[in-house]
Amino acid sequence: MMPFTTILVMAFNELRRNLMRSILTTLGIVIGIAAVIALVTLGQGATASITDQISSLGRNLIVVAPGNAGKGGPPQAAAPFKLADVRAIEREVTGLRAVAAVSTAAVPVVLGNNSWASTAIGADANYFAVREWPLASGRAFDEGEIRSGRTVCVIGQRVVTEIFGAQDPIGAPLRVGGFPCNVIGTLAEKGRSIIGNDQDDVVVMPLKTFQRRISGNQDVSLIMVSASTAETTATAKEDITAILRERRHITANKTDDFQVNDVSEIANIVGGVTVILTAFLGAIAAISLVVGGIGIMNIMLVAVTERTREIGIRLAIGALEREVLAQFLIEAVLLALFGGMIGVVLGLTLSAVGTTALGLPLLISPGVIVLATLFSGLVGVGFGYFPARRAARMDPIDALRHE
Amino acid sequence: MALIELQGIRKVYGQGEAEVVALAGIDLAIEAGDFVAVMGPSGSGKSTTMNIIGCLDTPTAGTYRFRDTEVTTLDRNGRALLRRNHLGFVFQGFNLLKRTSALENVELPLVYRGMKVSDRRAQAMDALARVGLAGRENHTQAELSGGQQQRVAIARAIVTQPALLLADEPTGNLDSERSREIMELLVDLNQAHGITVVMVTHEPDMADFARRQVLFKDGRIVHDEVRS
Numbered sequence A: 001m002m003p004f005t006t007i008l009v010m011a012f013n014e015l016r017r018n019l020m021r022s023i024l025t026t027l028g029i030v031i032g033i034a035a036v037i038a039l040v041t042l043g044q045g046a047t048a049s050i051t052d053q054i055s056s057l058g059r060n061l062i063v064v065a066p067g068n069a070g071k072g073g074p075p076q077a078a079a080p081f082k083l084a085d086v087r088a089i090e091r092e093v094t095g096l097r098a099v100a101a102v103s104t105a106a107v108p109v110v111l112g113n114n115s116w117a118s119t120a121i122g123a124d125a126n127y128f129a130v131r132e133w134p135l136a137s138g139r140a141f142d143e144g145e146i147r148s149g150r151t152v153c154v155i156g157q158r159v160v161t162e163i164f165g166a167q168d169p170i171g172a173p174l175r176v177g178g179f180p181c182n183v184i185g186t187l188a189e190k191g192r193s194i195i196g197n198d199q200d201d202v203v204v205m206p207l208k209t210f211q212r213r214i215s216g217n218q219d220v221s222l223i224m225v226s227a228s229t230a231e232t233t234a235t236a237k238e239d240i241t242a243i244l245r246e247r248r249h250i251t252a253n254k255t256d257d258f259q260v261n262d263v264s265e266i267a268n269i270v271g272g273v274t275v276i277l278t279a280f281l282g283a284i285a286a287i288s289l290v291v292g293g294i295g296i297m298n299i300m301l302v303a304v305t306e307r308t309r310e311i312g313i314r315l316a317i318g319a320l321e322r323e324v325l326a327q328f329l330i331e332a333v334l335l336a337l338f339g340g341m342i343g344v345v346l347g348l349t350l351s352a353v354g355t356t357a358l359g360l361p362l363l364i365s366p367g368v369i370v371l372a373t374l375f376s377g378l379v380g381v382g383f384g385y386f387p388a389r390r391a392a393r394m395d396p397i398d399a400l401r402h403e
Numbered sequence B: 001m002a003l004i005e006l007q008g009i010r011k012v013y014g015q016g017e018a019e020v021v022a023l024a025g026i027d028l029a030i031e032a033g034d035f036v037a038v039m040g041p042s043g044s045g046k047s048t049t050m051n052i053i054g055c056l057d058t059p060t061a062g063t064y065r066f067r068d069t070e071v072t073t074l075d076r077n078g079r080a081l082l083r084r085n086h087l088g089f090v091f092q093g094f095n096l097l098k099r100t101s102a103l104e105n106v107e108l109p110l111v112y113r114g115m116k117v118s119d120r121r122a123q124a125m126d127a128l129a130r131v132g133l134a135g136r137e138n139h140t141q142a143e144l145s146g147g148q149q150q151r152v153a154i155a156r157a158i159v160t161q162p163a164l165l166l167a168d169e170p171t172g173n174l175d176s177e178r179s180r181e182i183m184e185l186l187v188d189l190n191q192a193h194g195i196t197v198v199m200v201t202h203e204p205d206m207a208d209f210a211r212r213q214v215l216f217k218d219g220r221i222v223h224d225e226v227r228s
């Protein structure tokens, strides 16, 4: 058997001699591979963008709210949480990074002639930790301010632009819902949440200040919990449920009158849907690869018939059946790989253009590129084998006589 | 010992009503170094015999020995290897690869022998020089005359230094002047390089170049003559 490299060179020369035909033959593979890569890359970009938005709420975030909204069954009047509930969770549940008591209310904010309708959030310093929300300027409230319920606040970027414009807000006596509140810090921009509300449109103050000046009661409307790892999230959820059931005296045969939601779970579900969608689109594109493979088979069959005399000469000279088979098979594989590589380049170009146009991150996974190239090679083998075998099995006398 | 020896070779095409007996029992021995012209009317079985000697075809019955090898026991691969290592072919319709240079055509048998590029290039150039085509190695089939194409085919057949050169009507497509040149080339290869030549021809003029003449008729050898 002659060396593999010799057959490779022979096949390569043959393809080069028929350059135009070679290029046209690979078109199907080019389009197929480009489509697979572009669709998968766009899908992955969309998935990343969605999960990114969800995780911007906070890592391993668990949100505990009173009531049973969205859980089926008749709506129940549920008692709000108290600070003692938050402390109990903090004390008794292990594997938590931070627990924050949160109360919210819509408030007008005013400074001089500027006014804006915003949302007041009463919280402690843990709130920024749970939401993983760094400050842009100034400082957060300290323990003393939290304990004594001082009228200080940290404002989101939306409030900064609406009320202060280019001015420095630090130290300004902002009027929040009728009482003056000193701005001591501003929060970094977070953007819109997955449900579309502006996360930067907030005025955050100590919980005690909020309860005293805005709500007028001791209620806590939400408990935000950040588990230390993704793995502890599930057990933390169970533990929180158990503690709250006990504290709210819910007997074994009654359902919860509160809900414990795991945000990463929601992220996973949404992420899962887009992954399935990506796979589905990828599979449709893969069908075009098969069509491309049939194109190669078609041209190879024509080439084998056209080159019958050549095959006869090779056989007469003493080419072995497997050498002729290898030659034609390698031609088909080279065609397919060549198409695959052009397809990869085209696919990446389309991905770059597409993600830019849609404002998605461009995530190129080497796995898809390797897989696409391997697959195009496989298509070459699969669809090249039949024509190659036909060439190899020819009778030399008949082949030589062929006109 | 003879280079090749055919005994009781029969070749039958088709079955029953459509049966055609192409060869009805051929006995033929050819010594190494001989130059044999095969003659006979159309359909008498000359090409069929050449194809069997050339291991391109298998007989229906009979035995064929090439040196020590019983060819009739070889499989397709075995016959291909025998062709590769010991035989050279020249056909009536030159049969060069299209869009391929003369040099690449002549190199082809060496490629299948797995020879290094530099070695086979030198050997192919040498063979082209021997058939008088030095300087034409980069011409393709379309750029060569009929006589030149046949010279390339001969160069390709002898580049491996075969024991036996088989030529089925090598001058059939050429004018008498070109035919004469090709015959002189074959005689030279036979005498100067000791290559055994078996050649089919319809023209007595061409057959006169051979040392021995074999006449076929209806699938049999009817006359076998060695000239002085």
Ligand SMILES: Nc1ncnc2c1ncn2[C@@H]1O[C@H](COP(=O)(O)OP(=O)(O)OP(=O)(O)O)[C@@H](O)[C@H]1O
Binding pocket: B013, B014, B020, B021, B022, B040, B041, B042, B043, B044, B045, B046, B047, B048, B049
């Ligand atoms: N593949 C085949 N199938 C059926 N019959 C065949 C086949 N090949 C050859 N024959 C028959 O065998 C006989 C001998 O043919 P062959 O080609 O050997 O003749 P030839 O002496 O070479 O003739 P020519 O001088 O015309 O080339 C002819 O009758 C031919 O019709």
Ligand SMILES: [Mg+2]
Binding pocket: B046, B047, B048
């Ligand atoms: Mg004939």
